[in-house]
Amino acid sequence: MSGGGSLSGPDSRVETISRLAQWRIDTFGPCSYRRSDPFKLGIWNWYLSVEKSRSVYVRLFPEPGRLAKEQPPFARFLLRVSWAGPPRRSSVSPVIEQLLRSSDDFVWQVDAMSHGRFTIDVEFLDLRIATNNGTESSSSIWPNEGMVQKVASKSTLGSLSRMLTESIHADVTINTTDGVLKAHKSVLAACSPVFESMFLHDLKEKESSTIDISDMTVESCSALLGFVYGTIDQEQFWKHRVSLLGAANKYGIAEVKACCEESLLEDICSANVLERLHVAWLYQLEKLKKGCLAYLFVFGKIYDVRDEIDGFFHHADRELMLEMFQEVLSVWKPI
Incomplete structure (x- = not known):
């Protein structure tokens, strides 16, 4: 697969929090290939690229160089492509376990495609340094031991x-x-x-x-x-x-x-973010609270916990609910 056009653009920046990387692309434009700026997760710098033809092809790969060659990552991750809509739509990959050395090692084909703004999420479930024979090592680089x-x-x-x-x-x-x-x-x-x-x-x-x-x-x-x-x-x-x-x-x-706060901030995910937010409020942990709010609203993961959010609101402190509402207002931008 190959295509013309610019490798990167004004919206090539990838935002990261905890083990989540998110690339927001406002428009694909006339080009058929886009590559993100490098972003850091674990000990590696990473790239995302997306190619458009009849389908959308997403690649994830470490930055070429000595580190990727001598200590290649064995990653367990999943990807999601979401279109702003309305209606909001998304396509989610299965959980992938892959040795990643170059851009040829992994590609995910997304059959659905829509014009306009879309987001690519990569959630790393685990990262290990591969051994010399290409298998995963016994210990994860997380947690920070x-x-x-x-x-x-x-x-x-x-x-x-x-x-x-x-x-x-x-x-x-x-x-x-x-x-x-x-x-x-x-x-x-x-x-x-x-x-x-x-x-x-x-x-x-x-x-x-x-x-x-x-x-x-x-x-x-x-x-x-x-x-x-x-x-x-x-x-x-x-x-x-x-x-x-x-x-x-x-x-x-x-x-x-x-x-404890640093550790709880390190592995925020959809399964624990509401519990972590409650813990942060209960013990006045400002960094953890901001991390949870950013995960939910800045990175748009509130959609992943909509089944649990009603129960959370029934027991949440009113001041915390007000902060969550203010966070919504601060990140909401009309399309």
Whole structure:
């Protein structure tokens, strides 16, 4: 397939958020081939191209160069082409798993076509670095596995790990919903002003050396202690990050709260965006809230959650609903 015309144009910019890339094309014009500007997702720069003949052909490929050659991406993704309408119409690809080295490795044929403005979405479900024989590697480049380790100081891992796991000189008992844990007043006080206040003043926690955490299980509280003591692993963090966020907000542990917000912002999708928006509002997470609102309205994914939105509005705070309405007004432009 080949065609004449310009490779790119004034609307060749691709916007990205989380794992979603979106290319809006106001008009195809007289040319039959368009290529986007490069956009960054994962460790690679990417291009989208679209070619028009009897059908529309969409290609996704990494920027040619040393990185794509030595560390080619093995991607799991899906694409959607949407026409503004009215009526609004879209065509969605199946989930694709593909080794991508060049523009010849992947092409998707879209049979439907309409004149005027249209949008191409690419949602990356996973990205891995392919091995030398062309198969996917065992570990995803997501989540960012270095993030938690940077927050939890490596210099204290050895001694703090032993203190926690072996209860060395542990002097406080934590009662959870389904079990008991041992910890250290000094460590808890150092990380949390709330815990520090408990042990400074004549409160029951100081007298009994006991803390009741009735809204966490042993497993989720162990994850909280693991973060505080610097021993948490990535899988444990991901499993309990919403519980960690609630505890961090309750006990004033800023580092945990910031890390959870960044992590929840990293993998927004249609299946979780409304829940994430509620969490962002509940714990006053401005970056996560803006990310969710942008995903829904700037990137047009509100259409993907229309079956769930009524239930969300029944329980949403009125001020949050007002912000959502204001977001609609700010991005709405008459065709």
